[in-house]
Amino acid sequence: METIQITTVSKQYPVLVGKKAIQELPELITTEFNHLNKILIITDEKVAELHLQTVKHALIKTGKPVLQHVVPEGEHAKTFEVFYECQGYCLSQKLNRKSLIIALGGGAVGDLAGFVAATFMRGIPFIQIPTTLLAHDSAVGGKVAINHPLGKNMIGAFHQPEAVIYDLDFLLTLPLQELRSGFAEVIKHSLIADHDFYHWLKSNIVDLNEITDEQFLTMITKGIAIKAAIVEEDEKEMGIRAFLNFGHTLGHAVEGSMGYGNFTHGESILIGMVYALKLSMKKEGLDFNLEEFIDWVSQLGYQITIPDRLETAALLHLMKTDKKSVNEAATFVLLNQVGSPILKDIPDSELIDEMTEMK
Numbered sequence: 001m002e003t004i005q006i007t008t009v010s011k012q013y014p015v016l017v018g019k020k021a022i023q024e025l026p027e028l029i030t031t032e033f034n035h036l037n038k039i040l041i042i043t044d045e046k047v048a049e050l051h052l053q054t055v056k057h058a059l060i061k062t063g064k065p066v067l068q069h070v071v072p073e074g075e076h077a078k079t080f081e082v083f084y085e086c087q088g089y090c091l092s093q094k095l096n097r098k099s100l101i102i103a104l105g106g107g108a109v110g111d112l113a114g115f116v117a118a119t120f121m122r123g124i125p126f127i128q129i130p131t132t133l134l135a136h137d138s139a140v141g142g143k144v145a146i147n148h149p150l151g152k153n154m155i156g157a158f159h160q161p162e163a164v165i166y167d168l169d170f171l172l173t174l175p176l177q178e179l180r181s182g183f184a185e186v187i188k189h190s191l192i193a194d195h196d197f198y199h200w201l202k203s204n205i206v207d208l209n210e211i212t213d214e215q216f217l218t219m220i221t222k223g224i225a226i227k228a229a230i231v232e233e234d235e236k237e238m239g240i241r242a243f244l245n246f247g248h249t250l251g252h253a254v255e256g257s258m259g260y261g262n263f264t265h266g267e268s269i270l271i272g273m274v275y276a277l278k279l280s281m282k283k284e285g286l287d288f289n290l291e292e293f294i295d296w297v298s299q300l301g302y303q304i305t306i307p308d309r310l311e312t313a314a315l316l317h318l319m320k321t322d323k324k325s326v327n328e329a330a331t332f333v334l335l336n337q338v339g340s341p342i343l344k345d346i347p348d349s350e351l352i353d354e355m356t357e358m359k
């Protein structure tokens with residue numbers, strides 16, 4: 001079992017990563033949260049089928065009453081309606097400030113349940129139990145949110161979890177498309193922070209169906225350590241935390257415009273990363289073998305072109321209304337070297353030209 005300690009201004013908490021990590025949950029609750037009166041597990045339909053019983057079984061040892069609330073799968077959970085329904089459930093079941101929420105699922109459930117915890121009675125504690133590779137990113141760092149039709153994650157908060165328990169056995173049931181989604185965030189972490197890790201990934205991960213337990217452990221702990229270092233320095237995204245948005249400016253625009261659920265988060269940000277790499281080569285002189293990168297990710301099954309049916313003008317508008325963009329121009333995370341990101345405003349004309357090339 002690996003333990004990574006996260007220390008932010010607002011909270012210190014452990015991230016436990018390993019096979020059977022879920023068995024650590026009862027002890028964590030009885031030692032740190034023995035005053036709790038109730039535990040609510042928020043999970044989605046699919047994860048409830050696969051892993052809810054395992055988690056409930058582990059919680060028996062705590063002797064605490066355990067409730068469950070099941071929400072729709074994926075980004076369909078991150079709507080105002082589902083959020084409001086969760087708040088109603090918490091009120092009707094008389095949760096209060098001595099209650100704990102557990103987010104059991106992928107990034108979407110973590111974002112939703114975390115936002116419910118951040119806002120219910122002005123904030124109650126929550127624990128993240130990620131069940132996807134993608135959530136190695138989203139479960140750590142305290143960004144919690146729901147979507148608005150006008151933009152992804154536009155309504156949210158910074159609310160750190162009390163702990164993250166990452167049981168690698170939960171990853172065994174992941175479909176290939178989900179693995180692909182999560183692996184894109186692993187690639188992102190390597191590109192923004194660690195040249196050697198990027199080369200390790202490129203030489204070792206050539207088939208997403210063949211990742212060994214040891215490789216999962218390496219890439220998840222490295223990814224989390226990279227994220228932890230950034231979040232510890234800049235919890236509320238006043239500066240360098242925005243680097244974690246590499247590939248997300250176009251990526252979020254593609255994901256939202258395709259209709260949530262049609263194209264996964266990771267598949268969308270992979271397209272956004274190719275775009276940001278091209279811009280980085282043109283504008284920052286990034287020395288990068290893009291052809292080799294494209295061959296590698298295509299072999300892993302990623303699409304690298306912007307879907308034809310998406311209009312350039314609509315994508316441009318979404319990029320300019322991204323949270324990072326505070327001026328007229330769209331703000332991008334670019335690389336001047338692998339492992340060395342910067343923020344840059346890019347004029348519309350250059351963004352349009354590059355999108356046209358990538359169609």
Ligand SMILES: O=C(O)C(=O)C[C@@H](O)[C@H](O)[C@H](O)COP(=O)(O)O
Nearest residue numbers: 137138141143153241244245248323
């Ligand atoms: O934690 C962060 O900070 C990130 O930016 C992580 C992203 O990878 C995350 O997936 C998310 O999409 C954040 O986007 P944001 O636009 O809501 O900041």
